[in-house]
Amino acid sequence: MGMVLVSHSQARVRTHDKCAPLLPLPMMLQRNVLSDSAPILLSILLLFQNLTISSNQSDGSDGEVLLKFKASLDNPAALDTWAGPTAPCSGWKGVLCGQGRVWGLQLEGMGLHGAIDVETLAQLPGLRSLSFKNNDFEGALPNLTRHRSLKTVYLSNNKFSGEISDWAFSGMNSLKKLHLENNKFSGTIPATLTTAPRLIELALQDNVFEGEIPNFEQEGLKNFNVSNNRLVGQIPRSLSRLDASSFSGNDDLCGEPLEACPANYDGPTKYDYHDDRIRHHKFPETTIAVVAILLGAALIALLGVCIFLICRKKKSHQETAPAATAAAAAAPATEDLNQMERGGESAAPGGSEGGKPSVRLLTFLKEDSEKFDMQELLRASAEVLGGGVFGSTYKAGLNGKKMVVKRFKHMNQVSKEEFNEHMRRLGRMSHRNVQPIVAFYYKKEEKLLVTAFAENVSLAARLHGNQMSDHQSLDWTTRLKIVKGVAKGLLYLHNELPSLTPAHGHLKASNVLLDAAFTPLLTDYGLIPIINKEQAEESMVAYKSPEYKETGKLTKKTDVWCFGYLILEILTRKDSGVEQQADVDLATWVETAVANESSGYVAGAAVFDQEMAGGRHSQVEMMKLLRIGLSCCEADVEKRPEMKDVAEKVEEIKEREFDDDFYSSYASESDMLSSRGLSEDFRSINI
Structure with a gap:
């Protein structure tokens, strides 16, 4: 009953043949001449063709x-x-x-x-x-x-x-x-x-x-x-x-x-x-003498400053209130951020000189983005969206435009120059499935990343956030759109950030945002070089991969492993268990459920989220995507497919539905056995 998918290279060849351009007149005449076996005329026509092409192309x-x-x-x-x-x-x-x-x-x-x-x-x-x-x-x-x-x-x-x-x-x-x-x-x-x-x-x-x-x-x-x-x-x-x-x-x-x-x-x-x-070179003795005189003068000046400060201290109690006000005005942005994190407006004074210290400057990465300064951001009404191991995330309203501010507290291992350069590198990312970083703020103790707000919040909230008042289930077509968008965004990051291993490093449902049209946007990408190693090992998804546990190293295919678990989470609406290090992770559960599936249904049908309902043809397409997800979860890095191949296979999955019967006997149970071993034959999956 099964059929073999045409490989990508074969598909290209067929498309090329089918869509071959019309031949120019001399070449068409050339074919007729060949069939009539007239070599002299052929030579003349070939010469004419070469002259024509050369004339046209120069x-x-x-x-x-x-x-x-x-x-x-x-x-x-x-x-x-x-x-x-x-x-x-x-x-x-x-x-x-x-x-x-x-x-x-x-x-x-x-x-x-x-x-x-x-x-x-x-x-x-x-x-x-x-x-x-x-x-x-x-x-x-x-x-x-x-x-x-x-x-x-x-x-x-x-x-x-x-x-x-x-x-x-x-x-x-x-x-x-x-x-x-x-x-x-x-x-x-x-x-x-x-x-x-x-x-x-x-x-x-x-x-x-x-x-x-x-x-x-x-x-x-x-x-x-x-x-x-x-x-x-x-x-x-x-x-x-x-x-x-x-x-x-x-x-x-x-x-x-x-x-x-x-x-x-x-x-x-x-x-x-x-x-x-x-x-x-040694310093001449005259230079040493001059230096000694200058040091002596500096000591005398320092003594004078100390005497002045002691005299001024007597008056300090009269200036306590003004000094406190000035100190508050010049307070670092950290206090204002703490205020925002508590859900209120920042107390930063507007317009005062104390409210504009250099440490509050935002660095913008997009020339065409609307500019605002740190004071405007701190004065904006804020809503806390969540908190995690790296810090807090909150939404700020600026002149009718919503922005998301992420506050990171575990990026102390890089210098300011290294951080700025890496941010500019990430700021060059431009893809419809990658959330651009609009601006950033650097301070030794903490950093801020500013992005635009996505109307449909995160994929995790849509899959697991039943508490949302306007919650609507994601149907098969929407979920497939999300998977395809994530694959494209991830492949783009791999192509644009080839020296980063892995390019994303923290791919999970909460780091996939959805806009009003449910187009997925990858966020929190490319942060591994600037996150403290200890914190990264404890919290980032990439560090939970089999290869890191076994060898202590990450690879480009680590993102593929994360993507595989994300596919399974989208199809089943069950938490991947990767971050929690569950005894039985999602991939193992899916394999077991498929192996125990009773005959008479599409193999593995019971693992799908029932709210994703689709017809018979959709069920078959879901099975194809499930196989791809399991092949990405392969523990052996060598057997795990490349991101390019994964993106191509995902793109081949169809969206249309032809039958309302959710369950079907179209595929046999044996189709799904040993799913995680499929990656060796990834280019010719049987369906």
């Missing part, structure tokens, strides 16, 4: 752009082959083409100088590679952010100089190879290079970069060289696998693969970055 606009770029150079004569009437793809030196369009420029060792007009080159839509190495270009690094599709950039052996902005490579998600060696770049290594997910080569040697090496976590980064710079500090653990020559010529670097850092090493001081004389 876009004149590419030539105009390149000629404009040529004119911007100080010595355009070096590109003497760039001239009409020929097209760029017909002999222009250094122009790389594919299918009649320019995809790369390889202008190497041509003595070119001046500035690289990247604004003009941005008009080449197919540009993927730039190589200007071994020339005489100088000045600052060209602005490459307009070229986010570039895969390779070679600017080595020129005369570029100056500091490179931290945001110079923002959004360049396609960048694979970057060569800037043998120039005069200075300042710190741009932090946005650590967010280029596909980076495999980075050559920065023979410059004057200073500061510490950022933490590069890209798994594909194989060739990395920062030798002969002025870098200091400990080499990040993620780069310790590289050869020592990649770091040579930086006297103040330590850690694997170089010599170990001193036991009392506490990082470089500000002098390490700028003035080697402080480390390598």
Whole structure:
């Protein structure tokens, strides 16, 4: 009775054949000629076809752009082959083409100088590679952010100089190879290079970069060289696998693969970055004398301050009330947040100078989002939505707009710079099934994340919140929509955050929000790097996975395991038991129920939530989804499917209902036995 699902690759081939474009006239004539066996006419037609295609594909606009770029150079004569009437793809030196369009420029060792007009080159839509190495270009690094599709950039052996902005490579998600060696770049290594997910080569040697090496976590980064710079500090653990020559010529670097850092090493001081004389030269005696005099003067000044404070203390009782008022006005945001958490409006005074300390500034991650300051947020009417191990969540009303503020108290293991950078990285997420982070607030003891409010609250509340006055059960169509949306959002996070393992890390029903149309929105994603390890192990879903219990390590498939339990929870409306570490978890219960199912019903029908009711065809589709969920719950990571495969299989599940009979004998009981072993044959599930 069963049939085998067509694999994804087969489906693509069939679709391609079915939807093949109409052939151009010369090609159609070519087929007729073949059937008539006329070789001479065939040769003529093939020549005509090639000339036609070449003429059509050679876009004149590419030539105009390149000629404009040529004119911007100080010595355009070096590109003497760039001239009409020929097209760029017909002999222009250094122009790389594919299918009649320019995809790369390889202008190497041509003595070119001046500035690289990247604004003009941005008009080449197919540009993927730039190589200007071994020339005489100088000045600052060209602005490459307009070229986010570039895969390779070679600017080595020129005369570029100056500091490179931290945001110079923002959004360049396609960048694979970057060569800037043998120039005069200075300042710190741009932090946005650590967010280029596909980076495999980075050559920065023979410059004057200073500061510490950022933490590069890209798994594909194989060739990395920062030798002969002025870098200091400990080499990040993620780069310790590289050869020592990649770091040579930086006297103040330590850690694997170089010599170990001193036991009392506490990082470089500000002098390490700028003035080697402080480390390598003795101070002259006159300098020592001047320092001694200055210290003596400082002690005298300090004594004077102490006397002044003692005299002023006598008057302090007269100023108690004003001082208390000022202190209240300058109180840290923590007290106001405590007030909000108790369900009332913040007591923060509006408009007073004491109410605007720098620590209250919100950092916004979306340029198009409506801005508000910390004072407005603290004065907003608040409603506590819930509390958890990480902190509290509450809803705030701002100018008619509802926002959600999450207060975290267990993020003390990262510095402010690391936290800010990670938040900006998460702030770039943009997908219809991922809840964007609007703004954040940093304080050493606690942090705030601000997002928009979802009208239908969380999936957990809809599945288990019977206390809700407006509670309505979720039917099969809605639940399938939610599962498909979660799969898409999770796959997006895996693609956009390839260096995070796992990309979400805390996937559960309460972290899936639902908007007014029941579109799922993933939240609390990507937090593992900034949550304290002890708290994460105790509370985050990823740390309950079989692989972490067995090996102490998380993998990209840990999110798949979490997703599997979420699917089962959605279909059965039973708590997964993962966080509570129940004796019998949901996957085991489902397997047992299916194995004990009496004949005469669809295997496993009794495990489904009866409020999800659907017809016979829907019941079969539910069974397919149940199998997918169980395969994701596979304890063996090697047998567990990849997220990409899971998303594809989920997308194939149908929504339509054809029969009102909930139970059916369509499938046999044997279809569901050993469900958790299905992942080995995941691409050909029998249904």
